[in-house]
Amino acid sequence: DGGITQSPKYLFRKEGQNVTLSCEQNLNHDAMYWYRQDPGQGLRLIYYSQIVNDFQKGDIAEGYSVSREKKESFPLTVTSAQKNPTAFYLCASSVGARLPEAFFGQGTRLTVV
Amino acid sequence: AQTVTQSQPEMSVQEAETVTLSCTYDTSENNYYLFWYKQPPSRQMILVIRQEAYKQQNATENRFSVNFQKAAKSFSLKISDSQLGDTAMYFCAFISNYGGSQGNLIFGKGTKLSVKP
Numbered sequence: 250d251g252g253i254t255q256s257p258k259y260l261f262r263k264e265g266q267n268v269t270l271s272c273e274q275n276l277n278h279d280a281m282y283w284y285r286q287d288p289g290q291g292l293r294l295i296y297y298s299q300i301v302n303d304f305q306k307g308d309i310a311e312g313y314s315v316s317r318e319k320k321e322s323f324p325l326t327v328t329s330a331q332k333n334p335t336a337f338y339l340c341a342s343s344v345g346a347r348l349p350e351a352f353f354g355q356g357t358r359l360t361v362v
Numbered sequence: 363a364q365t366v367t368q369s370q371p372e373m374s375v376q377e378a379e380t381v382t383l384s385c386t387y388d389t390s391e392n393n394y395y396l397f398w399y400k401q402p403p404s405r406q407m408i409l410v411i412r413q414e415a416y417k418q419q420n421a422t423e424n425r426f427s428v429n430f431q432k433a434a435k436s437f438s439l440k441i442s443d444s445q446l447g448d449t450a451m452y453f454c455a456f457i458s459n460y461g462g463s464q465g466n467l468i469f470g471k472g473t474k475l476s477v478k479p
Contacts, residue, residue: 282467289371291453291471307466339407341467349395349457351467353407 251276255340255354261362262327262334270325270357272340278352279345281323285309286337286356295338298323299345327359335361364389366456368470375444376478382429383439383473385454393459396430396437401472402450410452413437441475449477 253274262268272281280299284292294307298317312331317323323342327334337358341351365388375381387396398410413421413430420428425445429438441448454470 284469289471292469294466294468297466305466337405341407343467349459349467350397350409350412351455352409356405 253340253342253352253354255338255357257357258355260357260359262359264361265329267326267328268359270327270338270340270359272323272325272354273321274323274342274352275321276342276344276352277320278342279320280343280349280351281317282341282343282351283307283313283315283323283325284339284341286339292339295325334359364391364456364458364468366454366468366470368452368454368473370473371471372474372476374476374478375441377444377446379444380440380442381444381475383441383452383454383475385437385439385470387435387437387454387456389435389456389458391458395457395459396428397455397457397467398426398428398437398439399453399455399469400448400450401453402447407453411439444477446477446479448475450475 256271282297283295293309295313296315298304314326339356340354343351367386394415396413400408400410411421411423411426425442427440451472453472457467
C-alpha cells in the first residue's frame with residue numbers, strides 16, 4: 250500500500266540529546282514537509298523540501314535540521330538547541346505544483362524527560 | 363505573507379443537522395489552492411475537500427461542501443447531516459501556485475467540532 254510512514258510513534262528524549270524522527274513515503278511525491286503541532290497552535294511549518302537535495306526553512310526552523318538525500322525520505326533531527334521540543338510532529342508529502350494537496354503520516358509524539 | 367484565520371475555536375452541532383465552519387485568508391496572489399483537513403482523535407490528518415482558486419464552482423464531496431468567495435477571501439466548510447464520526451479538529455489550509463511553482467502549505471489554528479447525539 251502506498252503511504253507515508255512516520256516512526257517511531259512515541260519518542261522520549263533526555264534533555265541535551267539530539268533525536269531523529271523518520272519519515273518515508275512510497276507515493277513518488279516530490280514535495281515533503283515537517284510540521285509541529287501544539288495545543289491551540291494549529292500546525293506550524295518547520296522545514297519543507299520541493300525536490301531532492303534541496304530544502305527550505307519554515308516558520309519555526311530554529312533547533313531543527315533536515316536532509317533530503319533520497320526522494321522517499323525526509324528525516325527531521327531535533328537538536329539540543331530546540332528549547333521546547335515536546336510536541337506532536339507531522340510529516341506530509343505532495344505531488345507538487347500539479348497536485349498540491351498534502352497527505353500526512355500518523356505523527357510522532359516527542360516528549361522530553 | 364499569506365495567513366489563514368479560523369475564528370471559531372470550538373463549535374458543536376446536533377447529529378443530523380448542518381454546521382458551517384469559517385475560514386478567511388490573506389494573499390496577494392491569484393493562483394492558489396484551498397483545503398479543509400479533518401483531524402479526529404486518532405490525530406491522523408485527512409483531506410476533506412479542496413478548491414482551486416481559478417474555479418468559480420464550489421467544491422462538493424458527499425456531505426461536505428464549501429462556499430468559496432474569492433473577492434472576500436473566504437472559504438467556509440458546510441457539513442450536512444452531521445454524524446458522530448465528524449467529531450474532530452478541522453483545519454483550513456492554503457497553498458500558492460504562482461507560475462506553476464508551489465509555495466508551502468499554510469494552516470489555520472483549527473476549529474474543534476463536536477457532534478452531539
